[in-house]
Every structure is written in structure tokens, then in C-alpha cells.
Amino acid sequence: MTHLPACPSFAVIESSIGRVAARLRGAPTRDIVLVRLIKHLSARFSAHVGRMVRPSGLNEVSFRTMMMLFANAETGMHASQLSEAAGETRANMTRICDELSRKGLLRRRAGIADRRRVVLEITRKGAALIGRLLPKMWNELDLGMRALSAKEKLDLERLLKKLAAAIDAKEQTA
Amino acid sequence: MTHLPACPSFAVIESSIGRVAARLRGAPTRDIVLVRLIKHLSARFSAHVGRMVRPSGLNEVSFRTMMMLFANAETGMHASQLSEAAGETRANMTRICDELSRKGLLRRRAGIADRRRVVLEITRKGAALIGRLLPKMWNELDLGMRALSAKEKLDLERLLKKLAAAIDAKEQTA
DNA sequence: TTGCGATAGTTGAAACCTGAACTATCGTCG
DNA sequence: CGACGATAGTTCAGGTTTCAACTATCGCAA
Numbered sequence: 001m002t003h004l005p006a007c008p009s010f011a012v013i014e015s016s017i018g019r020v021a022a023r024l025r026g027a028p029t030r031d032i033v034l035v036r037l038i039k040h041l042s043a044r045f046s047a048h049v050g051r052m053v054r055p056s057g058l059n060e061v062s063f064r065t066m067m068m069l070f071a072n073a074e075t076g077m078h079a080s081q082l083s084e085a086a087g088e089t090r091a092n093m094t095r096i097c098d099e100l101s102r103k104g105l106l107r108r109r110a111g112i113a114d115r116r117r118v119v120l121e122i123t124r125k126g127a128a129l130i131g132r133l134l135p136k137m138w139n140e141l142d143l144g145m146r147a148l149s150a151k152e153k154l155d156l157e158r159l160l161k162k163l164a165a166a167i168d169a170k171e172q173t174a
Numbered sequence: 175m176t177h178l179p180a181c182p183s184f185a186v187i188e189s190s191i192g193r194v195a196a197r198l199r200g201a202p203t204r205d206i207v208l209v210r211l212i213k214h215l216s217a218r219f220s221a222h223v224g225r226m227v228r229p230s231g232l233n234e235v236s237f238r239t240m241m242m243l244f245a246n247a248e249t250g251m252h253a254s255q256l257s258e259a260a261g262e263t264r265a266n267m268t269r270i271c272d273e274l275s276r277k278g279l280l281r282r283r284a285g286i287a288d289r290r291r292v293v294l295e296i297t298r299k300g301a302a303l304i305g306r307l308l309p310k311m312w313n314e315l316d317l318g319m320r321a322l323s324a325k326e327k328l329d330l331e332r333l334l335k336k337l338a339a340a341i342d343a344k345e346q347t348a
Numbered sequence: 349t350t351g352c353g354a355t356a357g358t359t360g361a362a363a364c365c366t367g368a369a370c371t372a373t374c375g376t377c378g
Numbered sequence: 379c380g381a382c383g384a385t386a387g388t389t390c391a392g393g394t395t396t397c398a399a400c401t402a403t404c405g406c407a408a
Contacts, residue, residue: 007339016259020245028312031319035219037334042216044341045209071194085190116356116403138202145205147340159330160211165181166321167218290373290386
């Protein structure tokens, strides 16, 4: 077994999985560990971002949303485009935008070419907020990721994408 | 840029991140991609497990919970032990166990040595259900993970743990 | 041009999760 | 003993997310 820097927050989980494996013959322990690790990291990232943006009255999802709008400030984005980019359902995006628009951080405009669509634009106020937040967030992210070398990051990206591709493929045929 | 098997479900997200980077100097694009990949995979795993166990009246969390109880069928588990193993808050675990107990899938007993504690045990009915479900689930998991070689899995595990450890460490000092 | 299937966005109901306060019990230190 | 801080579990209020149904609009083919 590879030995690594302690990671107490996951150790508890891993040992539980170990107990499962000990009693249940045939359990694909390593795969289960991988899936749980991914879930664990995802949750911790979210929580961490959430804590950071909370003082500004945002949560992780609305921050992610605002970042996308910030990057597309000139053109604006369509709601469904935004929901795909932020990785949220369309229904949820509607509510998030309701909220953000109530706070004056974004603006809805009716589409011109296609009147079903809605164009979302960040407001001056919203842009100011995100512009103020982003450097802090990026710095934090850098601190967390600095543990991995450039090569390790590339490896990790490659492996995760391979996994994502496999799952996509499986879902397609199913 | 590395070229990989298509992964349409993430490609949309990645191209959005690309647009962010194009307009926002200094954005740590690769790190953001990694974080989003992790979140994306986590969500897809959950959704997939969820769809599989739904016909049995469970969701992803309650299945995970039952699996832990199944593995500790002889001894039972304490509620907090269970919530750590399943990676859920204590409050949420209470609710989940209420639900599962209402369905007759687990049983609560008062602790003897320490009367604050509650011992949770899987019932015969619960064990039957999980015993029936597990092989299917493991098979599915195997299909999804088969895309990675044994070595790749080890690498991935190592990298994810390194990341988790770094985040743990950072959180500690903060 | 009109009708029809597809798409964009919203809504209401229900499922789900969390933080903070609360109760009961424990261990231990004086 | 008995007070007190810590721990186990629950509850409640409030927030978030989803699913399915709905409206409006579009593109296109007959």
C-alpha cells in the first residue's frame, strides 16, 4: 500500500470501506475508494468556496454563475448556455438568476432574434463584486493545488477525463 | 493540449472555462478545470447510482448508508460512526435512518454501555435488498472504471489523496 | 400558411440537506 | 458526591435542488 501524507478527513471513510471489503467478498474496493475520494474532494472544494464567498452574500453556485457572466460581460449569455457552463439544471438556474437579479448583480433582457431566449448580463455592481472576489479565490485555489506539480496536474486531468469519457460512452449505449 | 477520447458532457464546461481564461488574465485555468472535472464526475457518479437504486425506493445516500450497515451486520454501528463512514452530517443521518427504519430496512437499538449512543442494525429485509443490489452495482462500477488500467487507478488514487491531504493541511492552519 | 414536433424558460410541489439550538448522558476533576 | 465541559443524537427552521408539467416561441414540412 502506498504511503502518503496523512489525510485525516478521508482516512475515516477509507477505513470504513476497508471494513466493507473485509466482509464482502468481491467488493471492488479500489474503485469504491476512488469514487468516494472524488465525491469527498468535490464536497470539500464546494464547502471551501462557499465559506469564502458567503460574506459577500453569495454561495458556491451563484459565484460560479457570476464568474461565467463576468467572463462574458460584453456579449451576455443565454440562460441555457449559462446553466450548461455552470453545470446546473435549467430549473435551478432560473431560481439562481431570480435571486441574483433581485440583488442587482445581473440583468435579464429579452432575446431579439429568438424570443424564447433570455439574455443575461452582469451589472456594473455585479462585475465590481466579482472583480474584487476573483483574485482572492484564485490565490486560494493556487495554494490548494500547489501540492501537485505541473506534470501531476496534467496526469490527473488526463485520468479524470478518461474516466469521464468512459462514463459518457457507457451512458450513451445504455 | 493533450488529445483524448471525446467527453461531450464535460467539453461544454471546459470550453466555457476557456472563455473565462481568454478574457480574464491570470486565471488559473488548469486548476479550475481540475476542480470542475472532479465536481462533474462526482455528480455523474451520484446520479448514476441514484438511477440504479431508485426502483428499490432508495436514493444514493440511503444506499451508501445501507451498504455500510450491511458490511457491519453482525455488530451494528453507532449513528455517528455511520454518518462519518457515509460522509453525511449527523443531522442528515438522523433523517435518513428515520426513513430507512420506517421502511423496515434498519432497526435502532438503545446503547447499553453508553446510553447516549444508538446502535443501528440492518434488518433481514434490508440485508436481502442490499444483497440483491450489490452485485449489480459492483458490476456497473467495474464497467465504468475498466477504462483505467490498474496502474492508472493507483496513480489517480495517489494524486487525489495528495490533493486531499494538501487541503486538509491548509484547512488546519487557516 | 398552418400545423406539429422541438426548444427556451418558468413554475409548483416535493425531496433533500444543513446549521444552530436543544436534550440527555457521559467522564472527570475538585 | 456534584458541577461542568464534552459528546451523541434529535429537532426545527430555512435554504437548495430536482422533477414534471406548463407556456411561449421557433423551424420546417406538407
